Amino acid sequence: MSDVPARGNNFVAKIIEEDLSNGKVERVITRFPPEPNGYLHVGHAKSICLNFGVAQQFGGGCNLRFDDTNPEKENQEFIDAIKDDVQWLGFNWEGEVHYASDYFDQLFQWAVHLIEQGNAYVCDLSPEQARQYRGTLTEAGQNSPYRDRSVEENLELFEKMRAGEFDEGACVLRAKIDMASSNMNLRDPIIYRIRKAHHHQTGDKWCIYPTYDFTHGQSDAIEGVTHSICTLEFEDHRPLYEWFIANLPVPCEPKQYEFGRLNMDYTVTSKRKLKGLVDNAVVTGWSDPRMPTISGMRRRGFTPSSIRNFCEMIGVTRSDGLVDIAMLEHAVRDDLNKNAPRAMCVINPVKVVIENLPQDHLEQLAAPYHHELELGSREMPFTRELYIDREDFKEEYSKKFKKKFTPGNRIRLRHSYVLEATGFDKNEQGDVTEIRAVLIENTLGVDPEDGIKPKGVVHWVSATHSVEAELRLYQRLFNHPTPDKSEDDYLVHVNPDSLVVAKGWVEPALAQVTPESSFQFEREGYYVADRYDHTADAPVFNLTIGLREDKELAKG
């Protein structure tokens, strides 16, 4: 059995199951509605998994709809990136991609309908005045002096707004609801504003744009969405969502449900703050491997299924919590442990010379890529001079170093022979520069015949046949568990060591791998060939996540 909880066992799935079984809904239709003003992040992944997942689970469909009502902040780059991310995560939207801007004509007509019904009016209050009229959380607002304009006048004014006869900010169209409502969203919310901006989809056709509140629910209705799932902060908007649906001749009545957005420690998940990291060049871009963006996690080496599993693991509820980033790390390790081929890379090399081997010794050793999966094997050149990790050799034996290579002791070269150290050289600084050893005969796949077993196993690479690679060692981007909740600006909590560029010597087979191939570099961690920079001539590997460390070892 998998350790991932049963799929779709959350309150949204239960509501849908109920609606389906009592015939309220025939086929579930959900939608994922990003605004193309940034890249998708891990929080969106939760929403994607919920929306697409629940549709899939109940044989329905999920639309991808861009909520593109604010042209000034949106662009095509984001649209392309978002589509890419959703597909990479493993989901398919139903039919064509939708845009809220597809419905601008209909929305305009519905705005006219509202005016005709006496449910909307053009208001000339300046933003500053409007704020004063709105009241506060504890005091009712006051009616706008323009609230009682006639239907004819409103129709005429709204048409002039559309025709571009007013400057930006000169006036807005407002729904006429209740300025005394305890729900601020019902205090005559703005439904259309003037924005003389070019739109990435509709070009210069419009100079007035509908607001989110006036757009979202109606778009859902047009698309036949049955369950409109959004995050908790939109809860107060639900009465407004329902007000529009009730007061407009929409084709169906979608229902809005809210769930708690994802918060994770050592991470920021707000587009504004993510954009800040990009704009301040803290990272190299939205897809930097340290970013919690989907494209960043992808470049880091996270797999789609690891992210999906993570989303199943954290569940969906109406309570807002702070998820331990260790859960995400677990999801990644779990997937990579099960599926990633193994390979070897030496990061802090020290040379080992095997004295009982001829100078030109070259032997190809078959090394299986995985201990459980049938992934085949590669050949590792075994030569007289090797590299092992400096940390794996100790000048003197001690209990703490019981599995290390020490003079007089034996070590197993992973997938290869057993070696016995005979001596070593040091430089003036006291660093070991070379280890001398002898190979114990007939130890390929079997223990030494004399019964003296090796103490431990080390990874290695041929000193003469390995390939130098660039290693990008990533750690968490922030060194504060809640960087956006501290007194200081979140940028001061950026971990200065979040990226360390190092060198590694990899076995020849690794230079040939395609970008985005993941490996476990044995005893080092999970690495991925960089999506953009890796080539056979200049291999580049990103550290996805380290191996879990033994506690005793970690303490030392």
Added chain:
RNA sequence: UGGGGUGUCGCCAAGUGGUAAGGCAACGGGUUUUGAUCCCGUCAUUCGUAGGUUCGAGUCCUACCACCUCAGCCA
């Protein structure tokens, strides 16, 4: 001090009146040609607090407390 929400183990989360699932983390122990993986075990007499109803309450009632959220011509 208005409205809307949420409070179950360090973290996430099941549970919807019948006597507290699971995952992560942590901690013991075993296996191992990766100090990884894997395996086995420990980890809430208690569900924000205080009362009440009931044979029986995390689940029902009352009051209180804490936290989140709403005053963009953002979404």
